[in-house]
Amino acid sequence: MIYIHIPFCKQACHYCDFHFSTNLKQKQAFLFALEKEIELRNHFFESTKPLKTIYFGGGTPSILEVSELENILDKLKSTFEIDENAEITLEANPDDLTSLEFLKDLRKIGFNRLSIGIQSFEESFLKFMNRAHNAEEAQNCVRLAQKAGFENISIDLIYGVQLPKNNSEKQSDVLKSNPHSFWKKDLEFALALDVPHISAYCLTIEPKTPFGNYLKRGKLKPIDEEFAAQQFEILTQTLKENGYLHYEISNFAKPNQFSKHNTAYWQDEPYLGLGASAHSYDGQHRFMNAANNRKYVESLEKNTLPQIIDELSENDRINEYFLTSLRTIWGIDIHHLIKKYNYNLLENQSETISKLTKNQMIELKNDKIVLTEKGKLFADGIAADFFV
Numbered sequence: 001m002i003y004i005h006i007p008f009c010k011q012a013c014h015y016c017d018f019h020f021s022t023n024l025k026q027k028q029a030f031l032f033a034l035e036k037e038i039e040l041r042n043h044f045f046e047s048t049k050p051l052k053t054i055y056f057g058g059g060t061p062s063i064l065e066v067s068e069l070e071n072i073l074d075k076l077k078s079t080f081e082i083d084e085n086a087e088i089t090l091e092a093n094p095d096d097l098t099s100l101e102f103l104k105d106l107r108k109i110g111f112n113r114l115s116i117g118i119q120s121f122e123e124s125f126l127k128f129m130n131r132a133h134n135a136e137e138a139q140n141c142v143r144l145a146q147k148a149g150f151e152n153i154s155i156d157l158i159y160g161v162q163l164p165k166n167n168s169e170k171q172s173d174v175l176k177s178n179p180h181s182f183w184k185k186d187l188e189f190a191l192a193l194d195v196p197h198i199s200a201y202c203l204t205i206e207p208k209t210p211f212g213n214y215l216k217r218g219k220l221k222p223i224d225e226e227f228a229a230q231q232f233e234i235l236t237q238t239l240k241e242n243g244y245l246h247y248e249i250s251n252f253a254k255p256n257q258f259s260k261h262n263t264a265y266w267q268d269e270p271y272l273g274l275g276a277s278a279h280s281y282d283g284q285h286r287f288m289n290a291a292n293n294r295k296y297v298e299s300l301e302k303n304t305l306p307q308i309i310d311e312l313s314e315n316d317r318i319n320e321y322f323l324t325s326l327r328t329i330w331g332i333d334i335h336h337l338i339k340k341y342n343y344n345l346l347e348n349q350s351e352t353i354s355k356l357t358k359n360q361m362i363e364l365k366n367d368k369i370v371l372t373e374k375g376k377l378f379a380d381g382i383a384a385d386f387f388v
């Protein structure tokens, strides 16, 4: 599988700590460098099996012109063997999906899946997070994408959001009587769009973001963990009742509509990441591209890959597997660990397993360790309990 990071956005969302730039001056130089990187990485995959997924993420890939996206896809197709039924996803923001023609063109050049960064249908939340789109665009873009023929659509939502006190009194009154009313409404809107896949993330406040800065200056309250946990419960309950499978902590899908790309990540498969800040994994090493557009471009101008290579020890890889697999419905596969790493989890960690089982955090089912509903609130901490 291949991931491509397009490191440009129209404006900076207040919570975001991904790598992106709002300065588009370097776009052409970046696209040129990306093409060079694709050439230099042509021997990355040892296996000759056709690749099953391509994912354009960012940043905001939908900021690119159709012709620019097409050039990248063409370059990938001429460099790697791509399965004819490959899942090809474009991450897109609602404000870029306002024309039926653009959406139809995306399909024509090969995209068969959209992952749309809606985040919320509530205007005040969108403004608070400094999203570039409004509530109307959030609603319309999905309908328009469906009209253009996209069936495989995922939308992203954010929960755990609490507006600061200075918002309108009317709104404060609504929230006082029902603090989860906006979240419930967001879920209602999402369900009405009848998309096969929903990703929902809890708002986090990262230090090097505008929200991090507001928090430091006392202009923003920290995330209320209890409040966020209640919203997570509303989320899982509502989506379950409406036929979605909760197949990863933050991901829900109708049957057979899982994201193939993300599933491959969680199942320990190699991946190639292209573009500034992208990471790759070949089963032994992690390769990390420079998270700086200028450095990325300059390095490729000299025909040098802009990467740092991290040799992963066997323990690193096992720990990484705990972190990712435990978040999914497939859980930690005892046989996978024995086969791939000669590591017998049941023998080596019997005490941890019985402690976590007793505390109703995990269950052992068919030689797989999976999180309970309660455990899902503490996934990363539980994975850390297993670290070797």
Ligand code: SF4
Pocket (backbone or CB within 6 Å): 008, 009, 010, 011, 012, 013, 016, 017, 018, 020, 058, 059, 060, 093, 117
């Ligand atoms: S559009 Fe996405 S990548 Fe860009 S700033 Fe907002 S959250 Fe971050």
